[in-house]
Amino acid sequence: MSLPAANILTTASVAPAAELAGPAAGRRWVRNLEIAIPATVLVLLLFFCFIWPMVYPVPKPVGGSLTTVNLPLWSKGHIFGTDIVGNDVMSRILYGGRVSFEVAAGVQAIGLAVGGLIGLVAAYRGGWTDAVLMRILDIFIAFPSLVLVLAIADSLGPSETHVIWALSAFSIPAFARVARAAALQLRDRPFVVAARLSGTRAWRIMFQHLVPNMLPQLLTFSMLGASLTIILEGALDFLGYGIPQPTASWGNMIASGESFISVYPRYVVVPSIFLLGTAIALNMLGDGLRARWDVR
Amino acid sequence: MAASATAADAGGQQAVQLAPAPLLEISDLRVTFRARGAQIYAVQGISYTVEPGQTLAIIGESGSGKTVSAQAVMGLLPGSARVSGSVKFKGEELVGRSQQDLRSHRGRSFAMVFQYPERSLNPTMRIGAQITEAIRTHVQIGKNEAHDRAVDLLKMVRLPAPARRFYEYPHQLSGGMRQRVVIAIALACGPQVLFADEATTALDVTTQAQIMDLLLELQQQTGTALVMISHDLGLAATYAEDVMVMYAGKIVERAPTKELFAGVRMPYTQALLDAIPRIELEPHVLLPVIGGRPPDLASIPQGCPFAPRCPGVQEDCRTDAPTLKQHEAGRWWACWHPLGKGTQQ
Numbered sequence: 001m002s003l004p005a006a007n008i009l010t011t012a013s014v015a016p017a018a019e020l021a022g023p024a025a026g027r028r029w030v031r032n033l034e035i036a037i038p039a040t041v042l043v044l045l046l047f048f049c050f051i052w053p054m055v056y057p058v059p060k061p062v063g064g065s066l067t068t069v070n071l072p073l074w075s076k077g078h079i080f081g082t083d084i085v086g087n088d089v090m091s092r093i094l095y096g097g098r099v100s101f102e103v104a105a106g107v108q109a110i111g112l113a114v115g116g117l118i119g120l121v122a123a124y125r126g127g128w129t130d131a132v133l134m135r136i137l138d139i140f141i142a143f144p145s146l147v148l149v150l151a152i153a154d155s156l157g158p159s160e161t162h163v164i165w166a167l168s169a170f171s172i173p174a175f176a177r178v179a180r181a182a183a184l185q186l187r188d189r190p191f192v193v194a195a196r197l198s199g200t201r202a203w204r205i206m207f208q209h210l211v212p213n214m215l216p217q218l219l220t221f222s223m224l225g226a227s228l229t230i231i232l233e234g235a236l237d238f239l240g241y242g243i244p245q246p247t248a249s250w251g252n253m254i255a256s257g258e259s260f261i262s263v264y265p266r267y268v269v270v271p272s273i274f275l276l277g278t279a280i281a282l283n284m285l286g287d288g289l290r291a292r293w294d295v296r
Numbered sequence: 297m298a299a300s301a302t303a304a305d306a307g308g309q310q311a312v313q314l315a316p317a318p319l320l321e322i323s324d325l326r327v328t329f330r331a332r333g334a335q336i337y338a339v340q341g342i343s344y345t346v347e348p349g350q351t352l353a354i355i356g357e358s359g360s361g362k363t364v365s366a367q368a369v370m371g372l373l374p375g376s377a378r379v380s381g382s383v384k385f386k387g388e389e390l391v392g393r394s395q396q397d398l399r400s401h402r403g404r405s406f407a408m409v410f411q412y413p414e415r416s417l418n419p420t421m422r423i424g425a426q427i428t429e430a431i432r433t434h435v436q437i438g439k440n441e442a443h444d445r446a447v448d449l450l451k452m453v454r455l456p457a458p459a460r461r462f463y464e465y466p467h468q469l470s471g472g473m474r475q476r477v478v479i480a481i482a483l484a485c486g487p488q489v490l491f492a493d494e495a496t497t498a499l500d501v502t503t504q505a506q507i508m509d510l511l512l513e514l515q516q517q518t519g520t521a522l523v524m525i526s527h528d529l530g531l532a533a534t535y536a537e538d539v540m541v542m543y544a545g546k547i548v549e550r551a552p553t554k555e556l557f558a559g560v561r562m563p564y565t566q567a568l569l570d571a572i573p574r575i576e577l578e579p580h581v582l583l584p585v586i587g588g589r590p591p592d593l594a595s596i597p598q599g600c601p602f603a604p605r606c607p608g609v610q611e612d613c614r615t616d617a618p619t620l621k622q623h624e625a626g627r628w629w630a631c632w633h634p635l636g637k638g639t640q641q
Contacts, residue, residue, distance in 0.1 A: 194410060
């Protein structure tokens, strides 16, 4: 008679322990990695792009010496070699990374602020305001984004700020849509109605009650947006509408290396790996955060 | 309980002969929604008054228009709703006023407690900030004073350790505690009418009783009129002085609670009462239900809306709709053939 009881006891005591150490814990570990790996990659990249050149004598990214032209990979003092005019490729990668991250941050910040505000107001006011604002943004979305960005960049002329303005033309409508959807979901939640009912002013409801609850969605979206921005920035540089040469940027490096692709593929491959790696890391981080915050 | 009995009598008296200025006077309130080309007649001409300190229960099944009518009173309906009729607060017309005009009434003239305490609080704001926001919207006071008042309010709704809770977030509280916070917010500016829309439905029975007792006690302290919206007849029987039964966007019966439960007139109310499971029933018998379904609100039926489901339906019920009339002192019903000794018409 004691046997079944003992069985029950052991299974009962083992089951929760197995659950803790078993697949659930494993999945959580994987989930943490989904965020930890891309976050580590990005932090390292940011560190090397922005802080490393300040503490370590990194060679200048422009004005290289003709005596050190076209050194191969892993040369002494030039890990990634030097390019066709003698600039250190590693240094150009680091300074070019600055451009990519600055443009990505700028475009996302403008998109978040301007687009977020448009979407918020459209959702909260509804009716005509909503219809007019969203139709205007639809026009921007309907344009093929690269053509629109090219047109704006061309008319403004090449410079880093102008690239940010041009790329914002597609981040603003995208953020506006996400913000509008998020705000619409929240607008009729009882705590918002309750705030309205206690006579709270509209701007206070928007910024105190809606915005903090929209942030998870907007921040996840900005990660995905940043990866797209970096790629588009590269494309603009490549086409000659972005950062003016000879300033270092990943897109410029790919563009100037393109003529030698059959002879020296490293001129294109090295910056491409960084461009791709950064975009993938941002995408992974966005997805990981989305899963963590349970954002649809 | 003598006090509540006299209050009930007073309510009945005022229903007979309207007192000079009722606190809240609703007459012929209609709400129509336009949805995909169809008109939804959600509220079809209801009239009632609320007196200071009164406890009124609005009872009805889902979709009977009880919540929509309360939202219409407070001007909370979306733009797709058309509201007509009249809502007068102390003689001041509220229907057709702008949101800006209504702002001064909200929180001070009337406030509302919602069904889901977990959704009625902003998850990203501290509890204290949510209460002080409600206070400082209407009263020009400093932060410290608002803090003290908020803690007082939390004390009043008997939240344990109010000074500490002030700095906590909603997810750190239980459902009952959250509803106490919601009530504190609703009472922050001393509203004269408090709507409780299924305020205790999401809570367990013990907490439900505590919250209802708290509401009634606060009502006695502050003299606020309480309009409880519920589908729970038992709750209404226990706590309300007057009961109003809604069906398909209309009021079908209104009476002081004691008299209503002593002798129901409207067959719909009777059917609702019969549908309550009783402990005396034999085990394993089918529960009595109301056959059929509530009418489609997209069309106004000819005749009494309850006629298709009414056990005592007669020929005239199908052709002419009875209107809500006062048949006895304080007792109103809309039925051609009422139950009990009601006067036939």
